[in-house]
Amino acid sequence: MSATASLHRRQSRLAYAMIAPAALLILLIYIGPMISVVLASATDYSLISDYWEWVGLDNYRQMFADAQFGNALRNTAIYAAVFLPCAFVIPLTLAISIQNRKQFRSLFEILYFMPVTSTLTAMALVWSALMDSRQGILNQWLSTIGIGPVNFLGSPEAVLFSLAGISLWAIIGFNMVLFMAGLTAIPRSLYDAAKIDGADHPVDEFLRVTWPALAPTSVFVAVTSSITAFKLFDTVAVLTQGQPDHASEVFLYLTFLEGFEYFNMGYAAALSVFFLGVIFVFALIQTLLADRTAH
Amino acid sequence: MARLTLTDITKSFGDTQVLKGISLDVHDGEFLSLVGASGCGKSTLLRIISGLETADTGRIEIDGVGVDEAAPKARNVALVFQDYALYPHMSVAQNMAMPLVMGRLPMYARLPGARFLTPNHTSTRREITSKVEQVAEQLRIAHLLARRPAALSGGQRQRVALGRALVRDPSLFLMDEPLSNLDAKLRVEVRREIVELHRKSGLTFVYVTHDQVEAMTMSDRVAMLQEGRLLQVGAPSTLYGDPASVDVARFIGSPEVNLMPVRTVAGGLDLAGQVLPLATRQPEGATLFLGVRPEALRLVEAGAAGAEPATTLTVTRHSVEDLGGELVVHAALLHAPDIALRLRVQKGSDARAPLMVPSTFRVGVPEGALMLFGADGQRISDPVLSLSEVMA
Structure with a gap:
């Protein structure tokens, strides 16, 4: 008995030793910072002073009373409501129409994927030139059809839509490639079977074969795109800095302002914890749905 | 019940001519096997009969009516695929009901959720359900109707694929190497069941296989293809005992x-x-x-x-x-x-x-x-x- 028990103990010790490096890395890189953010959110720690003390849930209380917090949430929600459906439907439509092409398929793939490879911060400057309210080429085009000029980045009504447009341009190619990978994995014989069974109309084909078979890909695209939407920061920081009149102040930009412009690190940490919670919910949805649709 | 007549069918993919003029008569209620080594064009011929591919030249008639231009569903043929091609997201019952749902319900009644908005179609849906249950009973898969294909064994999937083909009462029953994914013992069993099915249903069967044993044991007649040409058509015993060429003699019979x-x-x-x-x-x-x-x-x-x-x-x-x-x-x-x-x-x-x-x-x-x-x-x-x- 003791011999097998000691063997068992030795084996489990070896097993722990083997997972230790990876476990420690995860602890150090992911879990550690998360814990310190949660701890910091319960302090009044500020970048400009060494003195800090515990304030309990004061930061959270302040957060829910803060008008800027509500404004940032609303802006993020509007932006996501514009961005998400387009970030899903446009790439899916493109993927299906490119998939069936024999000629130029790879050319289209490269063209649509190119924005993904570019640096969004640098390309944002190009977009700001295109969207300029006076000399921008977009306004020149609009004026030829009798619309405008639109102050894309300067008017409170348009700015979130303009930012969503830029982000769409940057993400369409990526989501399209994901959908194409999903489409390639559908066996051809399913489409043949559908034809034999009478589902040869494109709508039937899509509803009976393509859409159900794409379910895991769709869940993945929807969730990663949602997270991307909530993480909107760089174009705001480069192009509008939350202007005009806080109209483009989205959640992460507010967090950045509180932490690095106003030096309220404790409060910024509380905002981060809230953000972490929202992202966690979405990741959870994806994991649960992916498990269910995998079969 | 149907008679199938192929006249001078040719088909090329790019520069390769896959079928070089196939003329073949399949009698009403006959079990005909298309046999040949892989790449001989037998699967292409089956796809042309089913309407999934169109022939370059030639004529296909079912019961004397030309169907060259007809879509697969209009030909009322059933096709059992090598990999069964069951819809993975549907239950066995839904899989089997598919040809009937597509054939009997109009587009608006098939849309998701339409079940609750189109109560005037409930009687049609009931008919479909009872037909599916009847065929499932016949194939001894009634207890599997609620399951998904992923939860079935190879032999059970095979039966579901047969069931999906049977529910529509097809005029022609086409099979593309349906046994090649089964293990050897099960293959012999299902072989017998398919022969039994043919005998009971009286349908015209066209069966594609590369396995000469299957062709010999199951068919009324065997058509042997090689490089896109028909070498010989005849009863299994004729191909074995009276082969028309060295190629037929060598392909049929084991040991060679x-x-x-x-x-x-x-x-x-x-x-x-x-x-x-x-x-x-x-x-x-x-x-x-x-x-x-x-x-x-x-x-x-x-x-x-x-x-x-x-x-x-x-x-x-x-x-x-x-x-x-x-x-x-x-x-x-x-x-x-x-x-x-x-x-x-x-x-x-x-x-x-x-x-x-x-x-x-x-x-x-x-x-x-x-x-x-x-x-x-x-x-x-x-x-x-x-x-x-x-x-x-």
């Missing part, structure tokens, strides 16, 4: 037919130096192939009683496969070791008794079982006679 190159000479047939006392009507000096099935050859035991066959060959043993009831002996001619011979020897009443095959032995060749092929591989219908008989 014995083929020996011979030359006609004055005293009979010259087989690598040994002159066999056999007579043919072929001119002297012609190069021919002598074919004989492995079970027709006889082991001649030294000192055995009875008349010795007129034609014997001395061979050396290479290996012996014991199949339990019989032996397959691989041998080669003693005087020409590059000419291989295969023999099937029955073990007799006591299968346990060891049957000794000496390292060198004599084989009797019965004239009646010999087949003659020309140098081009085509069959020569002349009988091969023993020389002594001709003299007498």
Whole structure:
């Protein structure tokens, strides 16, 4: 008995030793910072002073009373409501129409994927030139059809839509490639079977074969795109800095302002914890749905 | 119930011509197998019959009506795929109901959620459900109706695929190598079930396979394809016993037919130096192939009683496969070791008794079982006679 028990103990010790490096890395890189953010959110720690003390849930209380917090949430929600459906439907439509092409398929793939490879911060400057309210080429085009000029980045009504447009341009190619990978994995014989069974109309084909078979890909695209939407920061920081009149102040930009412009690190940490919670919910949805649709 | 007529079907993919003019008649209620090595065009032909591919030229008729332009659903054919092609997100019942749902319900009633908005179609839905249950009962899969395909075994999936094909009462039942994904034992079982299904339903079956055993055991007639051409169409026994060419003779039958190159000479047939006392009507000096099935050859035991066959060959043993009831002996001619011979020897009443095959032995060749092929591989219908008989 003791011999097998000691063997068992030795084996489990070896097993722990083997997972230790990876476990420690995860602890150090992911879990550690998360814990310190949660701890910091319960302090009044500020970048400009060494003195800090515990304030309990004061930061959270302040957060829910803060008008800027509500404004940032609303802006993020509007932006996501514009961005998400387009970030899903446009790439899916493109993927299906490119998939069936024999000629130029790879050319289209490269063209649509190119924005993904570019640096969004640098390309944002190009977009700001295109969207300029006076000399921008977009306004020149609009004026030829009798619309405008639109102050894309300067008017409170348009700015979130303009930012969503830029982000769409940057993400369409990526989501399209994901959908194409999903489409390639559908066996051809399913489409043949559908034809034999009478589902040869494109709508039937899509509803009976393509859409159900794409379910895991769709869940993945929807969730990663949602997270991307909530993480909107760089174009705001480069192009509008939350202007005009806080109209483009989205959640992460507010967090950045509180932490690095106003030096309220404790409060910024509380905002981060809230953000972490929202992202966690979405990741959870994806994991649960992916498990269910995998079969 | 349907008669299928193919006339001069051709099909090319790019520069490769896959079908080079196929004309074939499948009778009403017949079980016809399309057999051939992979790449011979049999699956393409089946896809053309089903309407999934269109032929470049030629004509397809079902019951005398041309269907060349008709969509697959309009032909009312059922097709069972090699990988079954079951819809993975649907239950067995939904899979089987698919052809009926698509055929009997209008587009708006098929949309997601329409079930609750179109109550006037409930009677149609009830009919569909009862038809599915009836077919499931018949195939003994009624207890699986609620499951997804992923939760089924290979044999069960196969039955669901058959069920999906059966519910629509098709005029033609097409199958594309439906047994190739099953293990050997199950294959024999399902083979029998498909034959039974054919007998009960009385439908016209076209069955594609690369396995000559399946073609031989299941079909009324076998059509053999090679490189896009029909080599021979006939009953299994005809293809086995009376093959039209060397290619048919070699493809049908296992172990493979014995083929020996011979030359006609004055005293009979010259087989690598040994002159066999056999007579043919072929001119002297012609190069021919002598074919004989492995079970027709006889082991001649030294000192055995009875008349010795007129034609014997001395061979050396290479290996012996014991199949339990019989032996397959691989041998080669003693005087020409590059000419291989295969023999099937029955073990007799006591299968346990060891049957000794000496390292060198004599084989009797019965004239009646010999087949003659020309140098081009085509069959020569002349009988091969023993020389002594001709003299007498």
